[in-house]
Amino acid sequence: MADIQTADELIRELYRHRKVINHLFKRKTASFDELTELADGKEKEILQAKARGMISLQEGEPARLEERLLNFVEDFLEINEDIRNYEVDESIRILKKNIYLYEIDEDSRERERYLHRIKRYLMSIGRVIRKNAGTLNNLVKQEYKTASSIELKRIKIEDHNEQAEKLLELIKNAEELLENAFFRVVPDEGLRLIVNDLKGTHLTMARHNLIALRQEIVRFINQIAELDRQHKKIIQLKKLRDLYELEVRTNVEEVFAHENALFFDTQLRFQTHLDLEYLRGDDGLDIIERVATRRQHKIRMQLQAELDIDGDLLDPQQQTMLHVDFSKLKRAFFLQNEDLLSFVKSYDFGEKMEEDQIIKIYCQVALIFEDEMDFGLAENPFDTAKQIEENGKQFAFIRPKKQEKN
Amino acid sequence: MNIDHTSTRRVFELLSRGQFLSANAIKPDIRKLYDQVDEYFTAFESVYAPLGFHLKKGNNYYYFSREGGRQTIEEKIERFYRYIDRLSFFATFAPGFGEGMRFYVKDIVHKCNVETDLNDQLQRLSSDKSTSTHDKVRDLVEEMRRQGFMDCEDDENEGFIVLSSYNYLKDIVDLIDIDPTNE
Incomplete structure (x- = not known):
């Protein structure tokens, strides 16, 4: 099938495949089947789009928009993220050439053509420079915030710095070009307007933006250097600390001689005395009763633990050092639904446990974490506390205290 | 001095535990406390100074320091x-x-x-x-x-x-x- 030859054909083909083009522009890639669906099942349409250079369809690859078409749409919508400074470079070169041709060619029709091209490229320069400056601005801010490492930040920002420099240079070149006598001599009103626009608005604004951007880049680069320096220092201090050389190789003692932040003061709990008036009131009485009942339980449990532990355990040959991680035990207890005694009995300590060891651990957990435990105490003096009976002995029915939602 | 005493109390409760007031705290009430201390720093400072607590300012944070802590x-x-x-x-x-x-x-x-x-x-x-x-x-x-x-x-x-x-x-x-x- 023939390539597209005229603008008219191009517009028709674009319109014909507009659904597919739009889909691929938004999604970047798609499968052949997806596209066929868009074309109401007509596979031939998709193949036609490929043949006309709209889309690329390669074996084993998803379908994409053809490079030229993609560039055109991005360009037109001004969303291309690439800073294409070389375009400006090239445009300036073409401008110079056309000015020269205009000067030496005497044919008025040719001169008309050159003039036309000159205007076109002047406008293009203005547009591209302005767009590039804006894109650079956005990119710098965005990449500084999102780059995932100090190194990446530095690389990207330095790259943009170079681009900004280059762009400023191009602006200077363009302005120099506009000083060419050609622009004063040619009696074309349209040309004059374009030149004034370019000089007065586009180039000036772009230059201001770029200078501000360069300053911001310098700030960012300094910040990055600072982050890097801090990072290296932390690693160094860590190394010194691991080698126990921190006090010797640094002034850390002097620093902490003067550092009095409460943060380093670990004795910080303020204990205030009980308000006697409060204790004499009803609320106070309740609390006293509860604490008293609990103390009775505690003492009972302690006695039991002491009474039941056999002298055998003191025999050094039989005695095994059982290391119990009480925090871990408590965490596991909180995660299940049994009461404390049942839980401890069924817990796997890694070795066979005697009954008295179980009871001892039950008591210890209850005491160590007594603030977090609910001892099943009676709500009022007429109820009895919750208890379990085992081998004729009574044990408190202990569950984790219910957390209050704040 | 237009700080109210709920604030002085709350700031004291927080900082006396050796904690900090951060500018980017998530909880809005803590943020508010930070803003207040930021704005009325001298007023807050003068409330705590007689008690021996020095309100110190850092880079987006505040904290207490105290002479004669028991730490070596x-x-x-x-x-x-x-x-x-x-x-x-x-x-x-x-x-x-x-x-x-x-x-x-x-x-x-x-x-x-x-x-x-x-x-x-x-x-x-x-x-x-x-x-x-x-x-x-x-x-x-x-x-x-x-x-x-x-x-x-x-x-x-x-x-x-x-x-x-x-x-x-x-x-x-x-x-x-x-x-x-x-x-």
Whole structure:
């Protein structure tokens, strides 16, 4: 099938495949089947789009928009993220050439053509420079915030710095070009307007933006250097600390001689005395009763633990050092639904446990974490506390205290 | 002096525990406290000074300092050692780790699983050998949260943010001069 030859054909083909083009522009890639669906099942349409250079369809690859078409749409919508400074470079070169041709060619029709091209490229320069400056601005801010490492930040920002420099240079070149006598001599009103626009608005604004951007880049680069320096220092201090050389190789003692932040003061709990008036009131009485009942339980449990532990355990040959991680035990207890005694009995300590060891651990957990435990105490003096009976002995029915939602 | 005493009390409760007021605190009421202290610094300062508490200003944070604390220099340095370890761990996870950074516990876990240095540091930070990497990281982050250096933004996904108070640790690092002799 023939390539597209005229603008008219191009517009028709674009319109014909507009659904597919739009889909691929938004999604970047798609499968052949997806596209066929868009074309109401007509596979031939998709193949036609490929043949006309709209889309690329390669074996084993998803379908994409053809490079030229993609560039055109991005360009037109001004969303291309690439800073294409070389375009400006090239445009300036073409401008110079056309000015020269205009000067030496005497044919008025040719001169008309050159003039036309000159205007076109002047406008293009203005547009591209302005767009590039804006894109650079956005990119710098965005990449500084999102780059995932100090190194990446530095690389990207330095790259943009170079681009900004280059762009400023191009602006200077363009302005120099506009000083060419050609622009004063040619009696074309349209040309004059374009030149004034370019000089007065586009180039000036772009230059201001770029200078501000360069300053911001310098700030960012300094910040990055600072982050890097801090990072290296932390690693160094860590190394010194691991080698126990921190006090010797640094002034850390002097620093902490003067550092009095409460943060380093670990004795910080303020204990205030009980308000006697409060204790004499009803609320106070309740609390006293509860604490008293609990103390009775505690003492009972302690006695039991002491009474039941056999002298055998003191025999050094039989005695095994059982290391119990009480925090871990408590965490596991909180995660299940049994009461404390049942839980401890069924817990796997890694070795066979005697009954008295179980009871001892039950008591210890209850005491160590007594603030977090609910001892099943009676709500009022007429109820009895919750208890379990085992081998004729009574044990408190202990569950984790219910957390209050704040 | 137009600060009300609820604020002075609340600020005292927080700072007297050795904690910090961070500019980027998540809870709005803490943010408000920070803003108040920021605006009426001298007023707040003069309330606490007679009690022996000096209100100090840092880079986006406030804290108390007090003369005659019972800690010896050695004890303070010991305590700081632990924080060097933690600073180093988080800095290894993400160079430039600091105020305002957001992260998920699972991202740290993932990095520990692929970077031996990071994992080594984690193992040495945790005393309990039997817990999983995820638990170790979570415990570590929780500890930083309890100390007031981080806060939880996303409970479900374990997403955290580093508070401005983290700058305090970095500021101390800045104060320390390393002897430039090269060995």
